[in-house]
Amino acid sequence: MPSEKELQISPIVQESVMHNTKTLSNLQTLTASLFGVAAGILGLESYSGFLFYIIFSLLTAALFYTLRVAPTSLPAGKAPLDTSRYFRGPFEFWTGGLFNGLAGFILTWTLFYGLVRA
Structure with missing residues (x-):
């Protein structure tokens, strides 16, 4: 939890956090459908299909982090993978799109899968 001094220096604007969350959610929903198309065309079944989805969803979050969050300057004392300044929390950022x-x-x-195998 940031201290009052840190919030005065770099305030967290809730509207911006909500916008960032909505943007990430839209990206993850779109890519999930595209990953479903790819898994169906590749003919993946059972665990291999779900593993494909999990890996590529986490890869999408990592790319989003690399392209959007990481280039901004990090405040002193913050961990390099800390997303609390831009999102509600790290769990929501990294795994929210999975669900x-x-x-x-x-x-x-x-x-x-049905169209390709029919």
């Missing part, structure tokens, strides 16, 4: 996009992934995965 939000799962339904879209399964839907497009089964659709394209």
Whole structure:
């Protein structure tokens, strides 16, 4: 939890945090559907399909972090993977998309698997 002095120096604006969260959620939902298309076309089944989804969802979060969060200057004393300044918390940033996009992934995965294998 940041101290009062840190919040005065670099305040956290809730509207910006909400905008960042919405942008990341939209990106993760879109990529989950694209990963479902890829998994269906590749003919992945069972655990290999879900492993494909988990790996590429975490890769998407890492790329988003690298391109959007990391280039900004980090305050002194902050860990390099700390996202609390831009998002509600690290758990939401790194794994929130896994649960939000799962339904879209399964839907497009089964659709394209059925289209390719039919």
